[in-house]
Amino acid sequence: xxxxxxxxxxxxxxxxxxxxxxxxxxxxxxxxxxxxxxxxxxxxxxxxxxxxxxxxxxxxxxxxxxxxxxxxxxxxxxxxxxxxxxxxxxxxxxxxxxxxxxxxxxxxxxxxxxxxxxxxxxxxxxxxxxxxxxxxxxxxxxxxxxxxxxxxxxxxxxxxxxxxxxxxxxxxxxxxxxxxxxxxxxxxxxxxxxxxxxxxxxxxxxxxxxxxxxxxxxxxxxxxxxxxxxxxxxxxxxxxxxxxxxxxxxxxxxxxxxxxxxxxxxxxxxxxxxxxxxxxxxxxxxxxx
Ligand SMILES: Cc1cc2nc3c(=O)[nH]c(=O)nc-3n(C[C@H](O)[C@H](O)[C@H](O)COP(=O)(O)OP(=O)(O)OC[C@H]3O[C@@H](n4cnc5c(N)ncnc54)[C@H](O)[C@@H]3O)c2cc1C
Numbered sequence: 001x002x003x004x005x006x007x008x009x010x011x012x013x014x015x016x017x018x019x020x021x022x023x024x025x026x027x028x029x030x031x032x033x034x035x036x037x038x039x040x041x042x043x044x045x046x047x048x049x050x051x052x053x054x055x056x057x058x059x060x061x062x063x064x065x066x067x068x069x070x071x072x073x074x075x076x077x078x079x080x081x082x083x084x085x086x087x088x089x090x091x092x093x094x095x096x097x098x099x100x101x102x103x104x105x106x107x108x109x110x111x112x113x114x115x116x117x118x119x120x121x122x123x124x125x126x127x128x129x130x131x132x133x134x135x136x137x138x139x140x141x142x143x144x145x146x147x148x149x150x151x152x153x154x155x156x157x158x159x160x161x162x163x164x165x166x167x168x169x170x171x172x173x174x175x176x177x178x179x180x181x182x183x184x185x186x187x188x189x190x191x192x193x194x195x196x197x198x199x200x201x202x203x204x205x206x207x208x209x210x211x212x213x214x215x216x217x218x219x220x221x222x223x224x225x226x227x228x229x230x231x232x233x234x235x236x237x238x239x240x241x242x243x244x245x246x247x248x249x250x251x252x253x254x255x256x257x258x259x260x261x262x263x264x265x266x267x268x269x270x271x272x273x274x275x276x277x278x279x280x281x282x283x284x285x286x287x288x289x
Pocket of ligand 1: 029030031032033034035036037038039074075100101102103106109110111112113114115116117118122123124125161165166167168191192193194
């Protein structure tokens, strides 16, 4: 199908973008990589009257560690995450996830900001952000505000980004102890959305005690889901086989998958249990190596 008619603007500064978003009103949409929005427009699930393309705004694509945070600009492309030495040396959960997202063509255009701002529990980065306990910078005419990722997802395609605002940066606290992270999703075929996916991040001190744990789930809950009960079991533990098994069991119990073409509820819960266990072991191995 062909999208409905729309007007197009490509501002060259954030200020100009805010002004256009205010001028065009509620039916305007931000265009980043376009790899979620444009398919939706073609299917007429979305029919914005105006597109505000933020690709010409300089300074929105970067990956840096400073002030105790890993900072990622919203317009950083998926392939840039795969290629960044900061990411590939330490934050393996990103590279695990990026490699499983669609295909190289999508990854050359899709942005990290768009992946999260889309507000879809089937996307892979929301779970990664939950595991890493990210904060999101949302900017507008009144300045910047920081929102915890725990408060970011409000509903299906609904997030904390309000009309006239732009997601500009993602901040992840730099780990203080030995750190390991991992992501895997089970998919029907290469490039598919997850049947179930699990992101894990853990920190371990010199005595082998887990000081921080984050677990996020993909596509097994109406909203991207953080598994607090599993995290609580792990923090303060020595990450024994029993601790890991309990955390995996809680993740499977606490999610709310729905039956669809990818599988029924029991199958998806089973996947969550198995993948959580495997990703925890992988993250622990990475933390110790
Ligand atoms: C064939 C195919 C397969 C795919 N498979 C996967 C997959 O397996 N896993 C996965 O995670 N994704 C998948 N995707 C989606 C892809 O990763 C998208 O690129 C991503 O979801 C959206 O990023 P984008 O930059 O393309 O955003 P866009 O499509 O431009 O925008 C998406 C939404 O976010 C809003 N938005 C974008 N940027 C901002 C911003 N900075 N501030 C505020 N709002 C913003 C837009 O207005 C729009 O509503 C797939 C896409 C395709 C076409």
